[in-house]
Amino acid sequence: MTKSASDLTTLTIAEAHEGLTKKSFSATDLAKSYLAAMEKGRKLNAYVLETPEKALAMAAASDARIAKGEIGPLEGIPIGVKDLFCTKGTRTTACSNILGNFVPPYESTVTSNLWRDGAVMLGKLNNDEFAMGSSNETSCFPGPINPWRRDGDNKALVPGGSSGGSSAAVAAMLCAGATATDTGGSIRQPAALTGTVGIKPTYGRVSRWGIVAFASSLDQAGPIARDVKDAAMLLRSFAGPDAKDTTCVDRPVPDYVAAVGKSVRDMTIGIPKEYRIEGMPPEIQKLWDDGARILKEAGANIVEISLPHTKYALPAYYIVAPAEASSNLARYDGVRYGLREPGKDIVDLYEKTRAKGFGKEVKRRIMIGTYVLSAGYYDAYYVRAQKLRTLIKQDFEQAYASGVDAILTPSTPSAAFGIGEKGSADPVEMYLQDVFTVTVNMAGLPGIAVPAGLDPQGLPLGLQLIGRAFDEETLFSLASVIETEKGRFPVTERWWG
Numbered sequence: 387m388t389k390s391a392s393d394l395t396t397l398t399i400a401e402a403h404e405g406l407t408k409k410s411f412s413a414t415d416l417a418k419s420y421l422a423a424m425e426k427g428r429k430l431n432a433y434v435l436e437t438p439e440k441a442l443a444m445a446a447a448s449d450a451r452i453a454k455g456e457i458g459p460l461e462g463i464p465i466g467v468k469d470l471f472c473t474k475g476t477r478t479t480a481c482s483n484i485l486g487n488f489v490p491p492y493e494s495t496v497t498s499n500l501w502r503d504g505a506v507m508l509g510k511l512n513n514d515e516f517a518m519g520s521s522n523e524t525s526c527f528p529g530p531i532n533p534w535r536r537d538g539d540n541k542a543l544v545p546g547g548s549s550g551g552s553s554a555a556v557a558a559m560l561c562a563g564a565t566a567t568d569t570g571g572s573i574r575q576p577a578a579l580t581g582t583v584g585i586k587p588t589y590g591r592v593s594r595w596g597i598v599a600f601a602s603s604l605d606q607a608g609p610i611a612r613d614v615k616d617a618a619m620l621l622r623s624f625a626g627p628d629a630k631d632t633t634c635v636d637r638p639v640p641d642y643v644a645a646v647g648k649s650v651r652d653m654t655i656g657i658p659k660e661y662r663i664e665g666m667p668p669e670i671q672k673l674w675d676d677g678a679r680i681l682k683e684a685g686a687n688i689v690e691i692s693l694p695h696t697k698y699a700l701p702a703y704y705i706v707a708p709a710e711a712s713s714n715l716a717r718y719d720g721v722r723y724g725l726r727e728p729g730k731d732i733v734d735l736y737e738k739t740r741a742k743g744f745g746k747e748v749k750r751r752i753m754i755g756t757y758v759l760s761a762g763y764y765d766a767y768y769v770r771a772q773k774l775r776t777l778i779k780q781d782f783e784q785a786y787a788s789g790v791d792a793i794l795t796p797s798t799p800s801a802a803f804g805i806g807e808k809g810s811a812d813p814v815e816m817y818l819q820d821v822f823t824v825t826v827n828m829a830g831l832p833g834i835a836v837p838a839g840l841d842p843q844g845l846p847l848g849l850q851l852i853g854r855a856f857d858e859e860t861l862f863s864l865a866s867v868i869e870t871e872k873g874r875f876p877v878t879e880r881w882w883g
């Protein structure tokens with residue numbers, strides 16, 4: 387490999403790992419290239435905290451291991467960490483003022499696994515406050531900007547959310563790969579809006595320990611990466627049993643990388659008719675048809691299926707997720723950590739701290755959640771939403787029982803949109819971004835978003851593949867078929883420096 391220091395950031399994780407193993411360059415060279423790219427890319431607001439000293443110290447330790455021939459599966463690979471993952475000794479805010487300058491005394495399991503495998507931390511990435519949002523505009527920091535722009539137009543676009551710092555940083559090559567989380571779509575939607583690959587694993591596949599909780603029965607961590615193989619390499623490190631999270635399942639982690647490029651001949655792919663929503667833009671329908679054609683040409687059988695409760699998924703999600711959030715966020719009271727606003731008594735302190743610390747969208751969720759859980763409304767809202775959740779899950783179970791191996795849908799109903807363009811008058815406009823992704827969280831299933839085309843304005847669009855529980859391997863195989871046909875979608879113009 388004959389890459390100069392300046393273009394080391396263009397290497398995929400797999401390529402960088404090979405270069406490091408062959409000693410074509412050092413982990414320190416690689417980390418320095420990314421640190422320089424991050425500095426140039428500051429106007430993208432992808433990072434909320436850069437940790438160059440830590441990056442260089444970890445890279446030096448990695449070089450020492452490489453010199454001894456101890457090469458981990460992610461040895462020397464520079465990673466950006468969503469600011470929802472606790473990092474020991476490094477500020478973690480969930481992009482909320484209420485956490486203030488919280489410095490965790492412990493490390494999340496996901497990031498511990500990455501460092502165990504040799505990866506290097508570059509810094510903490512922007513996200514929507516407490517991961518609530520689809521555009522990263524609810525962050526208490528200036529919002530990240532999508533490195534993609536519409537053809538012939540300089541308007542700043544959102545990189546999706548809530549993992550918008552992760553998607554922007556991966557697409558702009560400000561990290562080799564990133565951690566992300568997905569409660570209703572926050573890995574897949576930002577990946578789709580930036581031409582990157584994101585996978586939300588099965589609920590229970592990855593430990594949630596040390597990740598700031600939003601809605602605990604839906605939250606799941608996964609990677610955002612530049613291509614399918616890199617996503618597989620990262621998930622292999624993220625996944626695995628963890629005694630610290632009782633919802634994390636004790637089953638072996640398959641070799642996801644081996645699933646990339648595997649034949650999909652004779653697989654059966656379901657096309658759910660209920661996802662053909664009213665007003666779907668023609669380019670999304672075309673993308674979807676194209677995806678089905680590619681999989682068919684690769685030998686898969688394409689069948690139409692029905693997931694009849696799909697239309698209830700979004701409304702049910704906006705009861706279940708806020709209900710759990712209102713309970714999870716009760717811990718931010720100004721007493722134990724984070725922001726504290728003094729008050730005349732303890733109740734006054736709580737009220738002042740919470741009023742000042744939480745942003746508008748988070749307050750809205752807490753109020754909705756408290757309302758749907760309150761005596762008198764609990765049965766009408768929360769219990770009914772839980773029943774719908776069961777029906778949604780059963781729709782998928784029936785499809786899989788009928789012989790379907792995976793389900794193909796668009797990832798999002800639109801390409802990236804402008805900052806301030808959606809949701810200010812009606813929050814539901816923003817919530818609709820997740821219309822194709824929330825069903826998957828409600829059912830606890832794995833879903834991958836893979837870039838598959840450009841819209842008429844030159845912006846990337848993604849396809850989603852939904853799998854059986856714990857069958858991420860099939861998703862990697864199918865996504866790699868689409869990737870092989872369509873190619874990768876690197877940002878065309880590095881306008882930010």
Ligand code: GLN
Binds near residue numbers: 569817
């Ligand atoms: N956009 C959805 C929400 O705002 C999902 C967010 C997420 O997956 N974290 O709740």
